Amino acid sequence: MGKNYYERLGVPRTAGEKEIKAAYHRLARSLHPDKATSPEERKRVEEEFAVVSQAYNILKDKDKRAAYDKTLDEQQRQVLEGQGSERKSSTADSSAANRPLSGASVEKSRAAVARRAYLRGLQSLSTGDYVKAVEFFEAAIKNKDDEAAYHAKLAQTLLRAKRSFSRAVEAAKTAIQLDPYNVDYRLLLAELYEASGAKSKALETYEEILKWDPTNERAMLALAETRPPSTWQKIVRAIKSFLGRE
Helix, strand or coil: CCCCHHHHHCCCCCCCHHHHHHHHHHHHHHCCHHHCCCHHHHHHHHHHHHHHHHHHHHHCCHHHHHHHHHHHHHHHHHHHCCCCCHHHHHHHHHHHHHHHHHHHHHHHHHHHHHHHHHHHHHHHHHCCCHHHHHHHHHHHHHHCCCCHHHHHHHHHHHHHHCCCHHHHHHHHHHHHHHCCCCHHHHHHHHHHHHHCCCHHHHHHHHHHHHHHCCCCHHHHHHHHHHCCCCHHHHHHHHHHHHCCCC
């Protein structure tokens, strides 16, 4: 039997929301693909992070976690009672296999609905119908809330429409939480902060971006425009001014 979601995150079943979140962020940092020394290791790290993200998305949600805990309890009960007759064991195994299949079937159906809504949202966005696009992206999120791209597109649409910056920021933050390695989502958040007048938060976000991507030109330019010139830069400017070159 493989590790359960709690074991994947390295926390006990009694762990609170903050402990689970802290464990996830710690693992996200340790599983950064840039730390891989070979393509094989990078693939392994990405696969491991996908499992960690799945575990976090389940355990951070109160209802999903409760349902998952029931599944763990049932599995434990079956292990403890595994000394029954062959027929009972066979029936229990069959029943245990069918329950997740039913749940998986429902999830697959909801994912398909979410995907269709997302594609229709992209179509509306391309024609400039932001109101419809927002409705479709919200529908996509409602049916599959663990897809980072859905949240990011909602944030981008609200930004273009100049509507509900608070909801847009929330969506962008969720996209980052679901896919912390995607720098574009962090740039989107910084742009939202700038559009809403939250300049200091925008700068903090650009600084955070450079921690993930030290060569990101957009973040460097944004910070360079706000930082005061160094003493050497001031001297160079003064000399140029004196010589009539500026």
